[in-house]
Amino acid sequence: MYYIKKHIKENMVDMVSLFAMDWPRHWRNSRTDDAIKILQTMNKNKSFSIYYETAIDFYNHSTDNPEWYEATKAMQPSSKEEYFRNTNNWLDSLR
Numbered sequence: 001m002y003y004i005k006k007h008i009k010e011n012m013v014d015m016v017s018l019f020a021m022d023w024p025r026h027w028r029n030s031r032t033d034d035a036i037k038i039l040q041t042m043n044k045n046k047s048f049s050i051y052y053e054t055a056i057d058f059y060n061h062s063t064d065n066p067e068w069y070e071a072t073k074a075m076q077p078s079s080k081e082e083y084f085r086n087t088n089n090w091l092d093s094l095r
Helices: 023-030 035-042 046-064 068-074 080-094
Strands: none
Touching: 023 035, 023 046, 035 046
């Protein structure tokens, strides 16, 4: 599983989605604008800064690990049940 643990809020593990969209990969493949600069420009209110900082962290994670999507495809479980069991085991390890 490819998650950035620091993005999971304390006592909120039960709210973690079992899916993540690699929007930075799509951005890099479809645009030439600098996503980080755009996010930094949007980051104007300290009350919401954590959301922009988290988005930038995820963008950097995706850039630094461009193979993570392929790696998850290679780990195809034999069934949906196996996928959810493995994911839930990982989430349990965070509790």
